[in-house]
Amino acid sequence: MKSLALLHASQLVTLAGPKRPRVGKELSELGIIRDGGMLIRDGKIDIVGKSDEIEKKSKDAEILDLGGRVALPGFVDAHTHLVFGGNRLEDFERRARGETYEQLAKAGGGIWSTVERTRAASEDELLKRAKKHAEWFLKCGTTTVEAKSGYGLTLDDELKILRVMQQLNRETPLEIVPTFLGAHAVPRDASPDEYVDLVINKILPRVAKEKLAEFCDVFCERGYFDVEQSRKIFTAARKLGLKLRGHVDQLTNSGGAKLMADLGATTADHLEKTDEQGIAALKAANVQPVLLPGSVYALGSTSYPRAREMIEAGLAVVLATDFNPGSSPTPSMPMILSLACTQMKMSPAEAITAATINAAYSLNRGDKIGSLEPGKLANFSVFDCEDYRELAYWFGISQTHAVYARGENVVRF
Numbered sequence: 311m312k313s314l315a316l317l318h319a320s321q322l323v324t325l326a327g328p329k330r331p332r333v334g335k336e337l338s339e340l341g342i343i344r345d346g347g348m349l350i351r352d353g354k355i356d357i358v359g360k361s362d363e364i365e366k367k368s369k370d371a372e373i374l375d376l377g378g379r380v381a382l383p384g385f386v387d388a389h390t391h392l393v394f395g396g397n398r399l400e401d402f403e404r405r406a407r408g409e410t411y412e413q414l415a416k417a418g419g420g421i422w423s424t425v426e427r428t429r430a431a432s433e434d435e436l437l438k439r440a441k442k443h444a445e446w447f448l449k450c451g452t453t454t455v456e457a458k459s460g461y462g463l464t465l466d467d468e469l470k471i472l473r474v475m476q477q478l479n480r481e482t483p484l485e486i487v488p489t490f491l492g493a494h495a496v497p498r499d500a501s502p503d504e505y506v507d508l509v510i511n512k513i514l515p516r517v518a519k520e521k522l523a524e525f526c527d528v529f530c531e532r533g534y535f536d537v538e539q540s541r542k543i544f545t546a547a548r549k550l551g552l553k554l555r556g557h558v559d560q561l562t563n564s565g566g567a568k569l570m571a572d573l574g575a576t577t578a579d580h581l582e583k584t585d586e587q588g589i590a591a592l593k594a595a596n597v598q599p600v601l602l603p604g605s606v607y608a609l610g611s612t613s614y615p616r617a618r619e620m621i622e623a624g625l626a627v628v629l630a631t632d633f634n635p636g637s638s639p640t641p642s643m644p645m646i647l648s649l650a651c652t653q654m655k656m657s658p659a660e661a662i663t664a665a666t667i668n669a670a671y672s673l674n675r676g677d678k679i680g681s682l683e684p685g686k687l688a689n690f691s692v693f694d695c696e697d698y699r700e701l702a703y704w705f706g707i708s709q710t711h712a713v714y715a716r717g718e719n720v721v722r723f
């Protein structure tokens with residue numbers, strides 16, 4: 311049996327609490343232990359407490375002295391587009407010059423350019439690229455990510471992306487939770503209804519049969535998939551045993567939040583345009599909102615979702631990066647914490663809860679990760695600061711000192 315004793319964290323931010331997503335005031339309760347420590351055995355947390363208690367109980371253990379640094383559960387990023395070919399540097403520069411999304415698409419940019427690059431890439435090329443992204447996430451202190459397909463838009467290319475995720479899960483310490491997002495855009499050579507039929511009759515059954523995804527997602531938005539088309543895809547996915555998350559109300563308030571509530575989805579993501587009725591519907595159906603301030607920031611918009619109203623309404627808010635090449639090219643959860651506090655007026659404690667334990671529940675993994683409690687996986691990150699609030703306060707600098715996944719050191723600075 312391999313044991314590791316963690317000692318002398320200035321703050322061991324445990325997030326210990328009820329075994330469910332946190333709401334209201336609970337979002338501010340981080341379960342901090344000063345001069346905290348943990349005993350880890352075989353990749354799992356055995357005891358959590360004050361350093362002197364842990365030290366007494368860890369005679370045979372390897373000692374890891376944190377020297378007064380902060381330790382937290384590894385971040386759980388519940389919304390990313392991890393696997394893609396190429397980048398969108400041309401779009402980035404054109405947008406900086408003031409061009410609109412329509413102008414970018416006309417110039418050969420936009421999501422379609424990423425679809426072409428992803429289709430052209432072999433499985434090996436995509437894997438190599440995705441490994442680099444996985445390394446970035448780990449360096450930012452994230453140990454679990456949800457990852458979506460959606461840059462293939464054909465049977466073979468969607469399966470290729472999902473297989474790359476499977477491979478990545480085996481070959482890197484980052485845990486990947488796969489989501490099928492075949493309905494990310496309508497391919498150029500099909501009508502929306504033809505493509506919806508292809509997704510429902512051909513792609514979804516293969517994804518389910520080969521167990522390549524745990525969740526199904528749809529981009530429900532004007533110009534992509536309307537509420538009725540989205541409902542058809544989600545209903546088919548649910549019948550095949552997939553759980554649901556949706557890109558909704560990002561650019562227009564199209565009733566997407568209400569749709570996710572009607573379907574009993576696990577999460578509704580984006581929600582920049584969701585109003586009081588949408589918030590009430592999510593609350594009534596216990597759907598977790600996943601907020602993505604990185605995409606609002608990177609697109610140069612100021613239309614952030616109404617995080618405060620959602621918290622006051624009792625929703626179990628989640629924060630995620632939306633890591634993707636077009637609208638949110640960041641793997642950094644600390645950057646998202648900064649945006650949550652400065653732009654959405656969440657407190658640092660609320661933001662950390664939303665990026666750990668609440669995110670873990672939104673991925674059906676609340677019993678295994680997201681907090682530092684006995685029995686859970688020893689996934690944790692150590693940062694070069696004394697107070698957890700510094701994570702959201704200093705921005706544009708990495709404070710990561712070390713990252714552990716299942717008790718193994720995977721990043722050390």
Ligand SMILES: [Zn+2]
Binds near residue numbers: 557
């Ligand atoms: Zn997204």
